[in-house]
Amino acid sequence: YNTARYLVEKGFHVFGSVRKQSDADRIKANLGDQFTPLIFDVTDVEALKIAVDQVKAIIGSAGLKALVNNAGISIFGPLMHLSPEEFRKQLDINVIGAFCVTQAFLPLLGTDKKSTRSPGRVVNISSISGKIAFPFFGAYAASKFALEAMSDALRVELNFYGIDVIIIEPGFTATPILDK
Secondary structure (H helix, E strand, O other): HHHHHHHHHOOOOEEEEEHHHHHHHHHHHHHHEHHHHHHHHOHHHHHHHHHHHHHHHHHHOOOEEEEEEEEOOOOOOOHHHHHHHHHHHHHHHHHHHHHHHHHHHHHHHOOOOOOOOOEEEEEEEHHHHOOOOOOOOHHHHHHHHHHHHHHHHHHHHHHOOOEEEEOOOOOOOOOOHOOO
């Protein structure tokens, strides 16, 4: 929210994904007309397609300056006691979700061959757990290691289009991730 507010204050039009209409309404009321909420879950490919169409309708041929992938959950516990479903959910949201969102928005960032605008960039929010795996954080660390590997490959692949891929690796930060 604070990053979106900062960018709106700097004159950018910000699109932000939320999963609930109540969150969309609250954030829109606080940030104003320069903020457009997109309602989708990163694991819902059909809702993601609708969001891409919404963005296209607003930006036209202007393209996106950046895509920030920050959706994520953290499933804690010893790996020997996590169910395959819990582990799969961790990877599905933190890795496959970022993959799907990135892939869906790449044409708006500059992979469209007809594009004449400056390319955008992809920013993936990782974690120190993408470099160091701590006990009881194994599923989360696995997802962040995978996000880092995906980002490294994308960085080289998208260089052809001039699209930068950036990883932000914060340490332990007080966020609502543990409450979700």
